[in-house]
Amino acid sequence: MPAFDLNALLQAEGIDPQGVVVLRHRPYEPELRKLFPWLIAERRDLFNAYQSTHGKPVEASVARAAYVASFFGHAAGKAVFVGLYRVNGSVRISRDDYWAMPEHRQLAEFGMKGMAERDACLLFDLEPLAAMSEWSGRLVCGWPGLERAWRRWAANNVFPVHAIAAESLLVAPMPRWQELVLDWKQLRALPMSWQAALQQWCGISYIRDKASGKGYVGSAYGQDNLLGRWLNYAASGHGGNKLLRELNPDRFEFSILQLLNHDAEATDVVAAENTWKLRLHTRALDGLNDN
Template identity: 50%
Template sequence: MELNELLLGKGIDPRGVIVFRHRPNEPELNKVFPLLAADRPDLFNAYQQTHGEKVEKAMLSAKHVASFIRHGSGKALFIGAFAIRKTTPLTQAQYWRVPAHAELRKLGMRGFVTGSRSSCLWFDLKSIDFYSEWKGKLIVDWPPPERSWWRRAHRNQMSIHAVLEDSALDTAMQKWNELDLTWSQLSILPKRWQAKLAEWRGIYYIFDSSDAKGYVGSAYGAENLLGRWRNYGTSGHGGNRLLRQRDPTNFRFTILELVSPTMPPEEVQWLESNWKERLHTRQPYGLNDN
């Protein structure tokens, strides 16, 4: 069986389908793209709603998009199918005013609207119920050449390689002492990770890669580390005076120590102070002002 048979089985003519196998060129965005596919469908769809002129032309004559992401050499992992509806021209200024584009930019997206192009087309893509239960599970063989990331469905044969029992998008939580997150990644944490961070309380470290200075903080309130890091993800500084003066895109977040969920706040605060002393994060050497 192959993809075109699945399309026909749902009453979709392959002649009107563009198949994407997304693999962003930007290294930082490519690294987190499976997380967007898993838990941020708004950002995933925003990424595929604008394209270069050649893809624009193909989409104008199509009715549907079948979206996959790269899943190793010669394989593609199914994310969803979308109906192509209206188009809207966007200038470069309008393009970057789209909130999702601004968020993707923080994750490393450069945007294709460069050079001599003064505008692009934005495609209204509406998710449709096409084997939705196979999101992250359906794997198809991607015909060569490998670098050709989009195809017209009716001109290609994409055999069904496998239908997994569990989604390949379910990202296992790293060990707490292996986490090393950028500020931008705080907004796209997988749900499984969020649940764990909400359980964990302890001492965390913020490293500013611009000058190698650090900040030590503690988390023991509502939602523990998740609640604290969400605050940084939203504000960029978490209310800390010295961090307000800095660019949060240079921040990296790690965990120094986990503590018991029943540890009294004053003991957590003592541990925090102890880490500040040992890592010399109080000003003028670091970013703690107390």
């Protein structure tokens, strides 16, 4: 691959690197960091809300910039390009204004700490641009200097292009069903490609409460199969089940015990479900099934 960098790409789009601040996002909150690539790929509204406010040092830089080049810190010393944004100004908002935004409240449910110590901050109007959008999730650049410093002025640094992937690096292929283990927050942000696979699968799922070690066995069949069952849990946390309703879904792990033919009869699926309840001792009081 020819030697070129981010600044050369910006100039090819007619954008002066002097006015571009480069941000390498990598949330410090472990739960949010685990979900962040999925949110970038599937929930750009939440990502845009996330990067619309910053701590004071970064806030000052964005306020002086004409453009923001956003990246995700997916590996040490490297960053995956997310998008290019025009800075159309900002307004000062209070802490109450910040938490009144539904996107910020949803990000908080995914683990974001958000605005806690400051009374006010700038809310930036970042307009996504079409320029370089075809490389979102695919362009990998080197990140100069310290890992912890997650902003750089484009013109003052070199961001070498390491690779341009054929497919997006933000959403990895789904693991084999035998290896799939998700927590509740991940269940609420499932990538569309993973949802499509789960919709095809009829089978037996398992919920483990990490706090008690007890388990719950459930069957999934019908139009949406495992996807429908898990989206129900994602929405409510308990899926209407009495014993699960009493617990904190943030402590749940979801996995698959068995797949069955897509056209399996409901009676056969329920019969398989009952054998798993028996073998795993998930009926109360040993487990979380109340039947």
